[in-house]
Amino acid sequence: MNYQIELRHLHYFKVLAEELHFRRAAERLFIAQPGLSRQIKQLEDYYQAQLFERDKRKVSLTPAGQYLQMEVDLLFNQLGKIKEQVEKIEEGKLTSLKLGFIGSAVQTVLPELLVSLKHEQPLIDITLNELSNEFQLEMLLKNELDFGFVRMEKAFPPLKSIPVLTDHFSLVVPKDAKNKNIKKVDILDYQKESFILFSKDYSSSYYNLVMSIFYDHGFEPHVTLKTVNALSIFNLVSQGLGVAIVPSSLKKGYHTHVDFLDLSHLPQRTTLSLVWNEENRNPGLGLLLDIVKKMIK
Structure with a gap:
C-alpha cells in the first residue's frame, strides 16, 4: 500500500x-x-x-x-x-552567521572582517566559536558552521576554500636580551631542547608541517607538551618548560614574557584559509565572501 x-x-x-x-x-x-x-x-x-x-x-x-x-x-x-533565517529576515536582519576559527585568526583577519561585516549589515547576527581544525571541518560538512578559519592546504568537495594569509614560522623562547643579537636561527642549536607544540587535534596537516622542519634538520624533537591554545604555549615557554615553533602572526596581540625568533629563511609556510560548504544556502555567505575577497586584494 x-x-x-x-x-x-x-x-x-x-x-x-x-x-x-x-x-x-x-x-x-x-x-x-x-x-x-x-x-x-x-x-x-x-x-x-x-x-x-x-x-x-x-x-x-x-x-x-x-x-x-x-x-x-x-x-x-x-x-x-x-x-532561524526566516525569523532573522522578519526582524529586518539579513541573516545570522556562525563562524569557527583557530586562535591565530583572531590576531590577523578576524577583527577586520567583523568590523566590515557590521559596517555592511549592522543588524547581522554573528556567533563565534574557537575550535580545532578538524572539528570545524566536521561541523562545516553538517552545516552546523557557515564558515571556518583553518590551517589546511586544500579543501575537498563539498567544502571550498580560499587562502587568506600565508605565514612563515617563528621559534618561541623565554625572553632574554641576548636574543636581540641573533641574526639567523639555526634549529640545530635547539635540538636538545624540550619542544611545546600545537597538538594534532589542532590540525594534523599543520602538525606534520611543523615536524618537517625538524626532519629537514635531521633530528627527532623531544616534544614534551602539546596543546591547542597559543596562550598556553607562550606561558609554558616563559616558565622555562621548553621552546616552541608557531606561525609568526601569533606574536601579535599576546603580551607574554617570550621572544619570537624569525624563521623566514626556512621553506615551510603555513596558510590560514577560509572554508565553507558550497551546499550551504545561508543568504549571508555571499556577503562575507565578498568582504574577505576585498580584504585579500
Missing part, C-alpha cells in the same frame, strides 16, 4: 532511531506505542525497506535505517536553519 509520507513520519523515525526503544520513543512523542509502530510500518512500506530489526530484547537500525538516520538528521538540521 502506498502512503503519503509526511514530516511527522520522519520525526517519529528520528526519535525511535535515537531511543531504539518503542515505549520510550512513544513517551517522548506523546503518542501511544501502537500508533508509533503503525507510523514506522507506513514509512517502511513507502521506502520498501526494513528500517529496524526488532525482537523481544532490543531494537536496532538496519543498514537502510542507518542511512536514513543520517539523511534525516541533515534534513532536520536544515529545517532548523531555515526557521
Whole structure:
C-alpha cells in the first residue's frame, strides 16, 4: 500500500532511531506505542525497506535505517536553519552567521572582517566559536558552521576554500636580551631542547608541517607538551618548560614574557584559509565572501 509520507513520519523515525526503544520513543512523542509502530510500518512500506530489526530484547537500525538516520538528521538540521533565517529576515536582519576559527585568526583577519561585516549589515547576527581544525571541518560538512578559519592546504568537495594569509614560522623562547643579537636561527642549536607544540587535534596537516622542519634538520624533537591554545604555549615557554615553533602572526596581540625568533629563511609556510560548504544556502555567505575577497586584494 502506498502512503503519503509526511514530516511527522520522519520525526517519529528520528526519535525511535535515537531511543531504539518503542515505549520510550512513544513517551517522548506523546503518542501511544501502537500508533508509533503503525507510523514506522507506513514509512517502511513507502521506502520498501526494513528500517529496524526488532525482537523481544532490543531494537536496532538496519543498514537502510542507518542511512536514513543520517539523511534525516541533515534534513532536520536544515529545517532548523531555515526557521532561524526566516525569523532573522522578519526582524529586518539579513541573516545570522556562525563562524569557527583557530586562535591565530583572531590576531590577523578576524577583527577586520567583523568590523566590515557590521559596517555592511549592522543588524547581522554573528556567533563565534574557537575550535580545532578538524572539528570545524566536521561541523562545516553538517552545516552546523557557515564558515571556518583553518590551517589546511586544500579543501575537498563539498567544502571550498580560499587562502587568506600565508605565514612563515617563528621559534618561541623565554625572553632574554641576548636574543636581540641573533641574526639567523639555526634549529640545530635547539635540538636538545624540550619542544611545546600545537597538538594534532589542532590540525594534523599543520602538525606534520611543523615536524618537517625538524626532519629537514635531521633530528627527532623531544616534544614534551602539546596543546591547542597559543596562550598556553607562550606561558609554558616563559616558565622555562621548553621552546616552541608557531606561525609568526601569533606574536601579535599576546603580551607574554617570550621572544619570537624569525624563521623566514626556512621553506615551510603555513596558510590560514577560509572554508565553507558550497551546499550551504545561508543568504549571508555571499556577503562575507565578498568582504574577505576585498580584504585579500
